[in-house]
Amino acid sequence: MPNAALPPLRTDGSRFVDPDGREVLLRGVCLGGWLNMENFITGYSGNESLMRRTVAERIGADRADRFFDRLLTRFFAEEDAALLADEGFTVVRIAVGYKHFEDDSRPFELRPDAFAHLDRAIEALAAHGVYSIVDLHALPGSQNQHWHSDNETHRALFWEHPHFQDRVVRIWEAIAEHYRGNAAVAGYNLLNEPADESRAVVGPFYRRLVAAIRAVDPDHTVFLDGNTYATEFGFFDEDPFENAVFTLHDYVPAGLGRSSSYSTEEARAKFLQRSEYARRTGTPILVGEFGPIYTGDADEDALRRRILDDQLALYDEFGASWTVWMYKDIGRQGLVSVREDTPYRRRFDAFVAKKRRLGVDQWGSDGIDPIEVTKPVQDLVAREFPDFDPYPWGRVDFVRTLLNNITLAQPMAHEYADLFRGLDDAALDALADSFALAACEVRQPLRDRLVAHLAGVRA
Numbered sequence: 001m002p003n004a005a006l007p008p009l010r011t012d013g014s015r016f017v018d019p020d021g022r023e024v025l026l027r028g029v030c031l032g033g034w035l036n037m038e039n040f041i042t043g044y045s046g047n048e049s050l051m052r053r054t055v056a057e058r059i060g061a062d063r064a065d066r067f068f069d070r071l072l073t074r075f076f077a078e079e080d081a082a083l084l085a086d087e088g089f090t091v092v093r094i095a096v097g098y099k100h101f102e103d104d105s106r107p108f109e110l111r112p113d114a115f116a117h118l119d120r121a122i123e124a125l126a127a128h129g130v131y132s133i134v135d136l137h138a139l140p141g142s143q144n145q146h147w148h149s150d151n152e153t154h155r156a157l158f159w160e161h162p163h164f165q166d167r168v169v170r171i172w173e174a175i176a177e178h179y180r181g182n183a184a185v186a187g188y189n190l191l192n193e194p195a196d197e198s199r200a201v202v203g204p205f206y207r208r209l210v211a212a213i214r215a216v217d218p219d220h221t222v223f224l225d226g227n228t229y230a231t232e233f234g235f236f237d238e239d240p241f242e243n244a245v246f247t248l249h250d251y252v253p254a255g256l257g258r259s260s261s262y263s264t265e266e267a268r269a270k271f272l273q274r275s276e277y278a279r280r281t282g283t284p285i286l287v288g289e290f291g292p293i294y295t296g297d298a299d300e301d302a303l304r305r306r307i308l309d310d311q312l313a314l315y316d317e318f319g320a321s322w323t324v325w326m327y328k329d330i331g332r333q334g335l336v337s338v339r340e341d342t343p344y345r346r347r348f349d350a351f352v353a354k355k356r357r358l359g360v361d362q363w364g365s366d367g368i369d370p371i372e373v374t375k376p377v378q379d380l381v382a383r384e385f386p387d388f389d390p391y392p393w394g395r396v397d398f399v400r401t402l403l404n405n406i407t408l409a410q411p412m413a414h415e416y417a418d419l420f421r422g423l424d425d426a427a428l429d430a431l432a433d434s435f436a437l438a439a440c441e442v443r444q445p446l447r448d449r450l451v452a453h454l455a456g457v458r459a
Helices: 048-059 061-075 078-087 116-127 162-179 202-216 264-274 276-281 298-317 343-358 371-384 394-418 425-433 444-452
Strands: 010-012 015-017 027-035 091-097 131-138 185-189 221-225 244-249 286-289 321-324 336-338 440-442
Touching: 027 061, 027 116, 027 131, 048 061, 048 394, 061 425, 078 116, 078 444, 091 116, 091 321, 116 131, 131 162, 162 185, 162 202, 202 221, 221 286, 244 264, 244 276, 264 276, 264 298, 298 444, 343 394, 343 425, 371 394
Parallel strands: 027 091, 027 321, 091 131, 131 185, 185 221, 221 244, 244 286, 286 321
Antiparallel strands: 010 015, 336 440
């Protein structure tokens, strides 16, 4: 239902404005790892579909469904919305996987519970004066090459099969019909981090998708990630879509543990490169994802906080809206983290430690460990195929993805599922309840830095 407390937003040149022409900066968090689960966020291994399948094999499909539904209910609730509003955030970007809308066995058929959790979050946020952006984070066929599009392989088959594209058009038509007229939804983030290697399909598909959505809902803003993980915008026309935002993602390698060097000048240059299209076309700048990963090492985390400070200062300078990655996890990056003394952390922390030792989560891993395995393979591929430079991130990432993030990670998905064996319903409930806000703690240095840059929003 439309929410009268929040005025509808649209773009006006480089600004978001309400019906009276007042500017609104959208600054908030990404709600990741929830309606699109990710391995480093909740601690499993591999990709979400594989994880859910193996857990269901261990405890039965009905009990698995009950557990995951309770986990989703506890992960984001009214008290989470209240916390974000109290801190002054104005928007939450909600990552959703396509399987909440349809089943692979029944394509084009909307699930009866498609909007149950999404509606609940949007309504809770709206009641506290916070907008939502609906972000389709995982598409049928996978729109990029990595785990966060629920990809069990390393190929983005979405771009190769019109069937998958047709399904996404239908999903977005259903979303647009459902939220048409709902001012609490700031807009629709159509494809998270598309990665079309051909660079020939993504532009025409965006045009088709925007036209289909506009036919159903002409009013909501559309947020369009650049190609190659929201970093490339050259395929867009010089005359941009009306009421559209061209969203960039702004991760810094040193903040992810992928580089030993960092300079403010390099971070600035990368932001200017990725925001060039928005600035040239006079459309709003939205940094849809950014933020370092924290290690617990004082020196490393001091550098990563400096990176965050530099990024936030840049966004202030250019009047950019932003949604930091991310709200809640088990301790790597979230604004809020599940405490170590909870039943979930007590049961799974040793498993997570093994994941780190084997480097099976790409996010937060340096891609080197276990060096006795990775170095010989990386050296062999480099020696035998010196000119091999595959899309999107080159040889080293290609080998790491297949070796660590698939070959080692997928067997570990079965080990994760084994940890559910023998648990009764009360124990499963306790695991799910570990993700409730009352069982979490706030990462205070991150909170303080983000809130310091919300002053302009509150004024």
